[in-house]
Amino acid sequence: MFTAASAAILISMLLALGRAFIGPTLYDRILSVNMFGTKTVLLIAVLGFLMGRPDFLDIAIVYSLINFIGIVAILRFFEYTQPSKDNVTRADEGEHE
């Protein structure tokens, strides 16, 4: 049953990865990285049970915390580039449409 759950998580990871590749705007990529992070937390938790040593959940806890920091960092530094370079956003939008 853990196998089925981990397979489901792996499939959703693959789809998120696909969106990170094609995602026309950078926000799509950030979104998929965020989702990927959540899925990684779940996968590590399930893997702990699958391999019979569930006492290693600390790694999953670290991920759930660090992932948030990563997203905040991406948003924070992305904002620096946005106001000055309006044309970048326009270009992204154009690509998207």
Add this chain to the structure above:
Amino acid sequence: MTIEFLIDIIILGFLVITAVGIAVSKDLFASVMLAGIYSLLSAVFFVVMDAVDVAFTEASVGAGISTILMLSTLTLTGQFEDPSRHNKTLGFVVVFITGSLLIFGTTDMPIFGDALAPVQLHLAPHFIENSYAEVGMPNIVTSVLASYRGYDTFGETVVIFTAGIGVLTLLGFSSGGSTPLVSVVAPMHQHKILRVVSKMLIPPILIFALYVQFHGDYGPGGGFQAGVIFAAAIILYAMVFGLDTARKVINQSVIQILSALGVLLYGSVGLVSFLNGKNFLDYSVLAHDPLHGQHYGILLVELGVGITVTAVMVSIFFTFASRVDKEHGGNA
């Protein structure tokens, strides 16, 4: 074929796809984000390969600090690369030849997971069988890291300290000269929810870092991981509430002293054991019972590593972030 091996194959496949994505992407921001995914995947791989301590380190370093540093550099250097200047064919030929030679070389490698491979026959059996009697810790990785190979780890700590000094000399010189721009409006002021949630999350992160630091003898964790997590909490504070606020909480000079203090703590533990008539970093003389001595020694050494790693990571981030603030006028 076991399920673990199947997951291993899938994860490695994902890794290759991600790496190809990084190679072809022109947008450096996208590359950095894919590099984040790459690091997440490699951490999962390390878990599958039973390397929980390594996965822990990769988890705290790869997704957090590494992404943050890359992004802060990108805000200073620009988002796009110039694809016209690549020498594709020559690079491809060189890579192809090297790769095929290496693939040819793998035919001599032992079968994956072989318990009788040459790697498994020396040292590792000794560590697995005797480390509990000699060092008294369930986590073999910690006892090897801090006790058997304590000298090596000392060297690594010094390398990290040196890297911190290097970044400071490269980028931190002008921070004392002109008065830094005081950003009137704290950054991310428009993200009220983010600020509240960060305020809620920072104390648990700090406590969790302390848990990782002192629980490293019994589970995955230790000074390196704890240091990075602790630094990540401080970095989160600096990002959400502004660099100046963070500087008020943690002074730059305090950080510099702390980063040296960790290395000194490590070295002085070695010196104490040296002066007591044993080898450098042989902790068994630190208490009457050699096992207790080992415990004390590892605790102190890991603390030294943790302090140095925290201080160096925070000072590296502060140096980069103050550059970013200066470049972009300090009002994001």
Add this chain to the structure above:
Amino acid sequence: MIIDIISWFCLLVGGFLCISGAVGIFRFPDFFSRMHAASVTDSLGSGLIILGLVLQSSEWLVISKLVFIQIFIFLTSPTSSHALAKAALHSGLRPWTKPVAGRDDR
């Protein structure tokens, strides 16, 4: 036994929700609908998977760690989604609307 069945059910439904969210993130036409798909299913899917794991474990330490993970996911996931949506809207990205629908700018 009954606990096993409940936990399997939780794991399966959680896995299904994860996949459906991922399909949403992959197939939906624009950023905001993708984000909607991702964040809505993420919370429930991860919650169910963690619940399934909690039902499988016997040690209190493991259970408390799982609960912590769940709390952190519940705190961070919506927050980052919100911040992301806000940043995207700020940067001038507008939700995709049906061309005929016309004036529904928000």
Add this chain to the structure above:
Amino acid sequence: MTFMSQYNYWVVIILMMLGFYIVISHGNLVKKLIGLSIFQTSVFILYISMGKVTGGTAPILDSDYTVYSNPLPHVLILTAIVVGIATTAVGLALVVRIKEAYGTIEESEIQQKDDEEC
């Protein structure tokens, strides 16, 4: 099984070559550093793969288990990851300085400017 038994090493080599390719053929210095970190991770994967023992478990002693994976590669790679990020930080600092000095981080443009100065 015997066919796939070298799979990890192949992936290591593919990743290593991808990183190598990025380092030698891309001109952007930040991209080069990303390529370097891919290369680095491939070495980590090589070490950790070699330490794995089939049927083994994580090297944290527990009375329920007798077979453990090799702890030595884990120690080496654990420190290497943290040292790797520290050295990457130095590299990025150098890139920022180069950008300030030359106004670009494309390798060929930097070389062009160097040539003009001579």
